[in-house]
Amino acid sequence: TCRYGSGTDNTTHNVESTRGILEMLGIGKERLRWATFLPEDADGLLRFLQNFQKDVQVLGKNPVIPPVAGSHAPSHPRPPSVLDEPARKLLAEHDIYACQECGKCSSACPITLVGKPFSPRAMAGRIIASGMSDPAVDADIWSCLTCGLCHDRCPSAIDFPEFIRELRALESPGGSVGHEAHGGFFQSLMRTMTSPDLRLRHWDWLPDDVRTDPDSKILFFGGCAPYFDIFFRQHLGVQTSDILVDSLRLLNFFDITPAILTDERCCGHDLLWSGDRENFRKLARLNVDAIAALGVEEVVTACPECFRTLGHDYREQGVEPPFRVTHLYELLEREIDKGAIAFEPMGERLTFQDPCR
């Protein structure tokens, strides 16, 4: 366990979040475990690993086909950078080779603590191993806050902020390119979902009072809210899945019992907008085929991005949906116009603005 306090909590949270995502993806949370062993308990560690290996063998082959990272995958190994030689000098000048890989810097670094794929220790290792041509190095250099917490903790007195400042002087700010939001987590998630053999469990968490009907001609498409919640809950306290539950309850209120797609995949919005059309089209085809197989005539969504993606971008990218796409508000307006519900006058005119798309 972590002697600085936060490491154990962060690990517990990150492991549980990742297990939740593996379960929802249908890959199985049993494929990831966390356990702690004291240095003298080598036998315990060995027993744990042997049991874990047996259990994973029983689970069988991972159904995920390693996805092609679309336009993001470098097609050729990168040539050495002209900055490698000056960077090597900086490594020596700042005594980075004295790093003992103890991890104390990473356990203090605020960027690491908010869950970014960044750690000063890993960055030093990358520069030593790959030089300045590694794209991750470029991202790391511009992610550091130069706060100095790592320097305070480092038993080798490595002055990271100073090192980073020198590295930045080597690069122009224009060299920092291609940063996907949240470390590209959602793009990776979507690429994972392009594996056709995945049996996702997108809706397992729905409360019992919500009524759905697999034979309905109306399908409710939820989108990535459940993944958002797992990814952002610890730091932002979000509960966006409530939007899905409340939307379904509204439909039920209007006597609509919609179908849901148990293995719903993300609509692919973020892939399209970050330029990965190949994987976007794969997702579009999988979603359209799965919805069409249910004989659905109308897809209702509460998410503006899903609304645009399913109703407009799929067709534009060559995947024709054999159903119409309706935003929840349009459907509610339809029901209200039918006289299904009445409101008390407010005495003023209001405009609702949905901020997305």
Ligand code: SF4
């Ligand atoms: S100086 Fe940079 S690497 Fe060090 S703790 Fe602060 S943000 Fe992290």
Ligand code: SF4
């Ligand atoms: S604290 Fe210092 S010695 Fe330990 S991993 Fe970080 S840079 Fe290396």
Ligand code: SF4
């Ligand atoms: S416009 Fe705002 S609310 Fe909509 S997706 Fe972007 S950040 Fe979210």
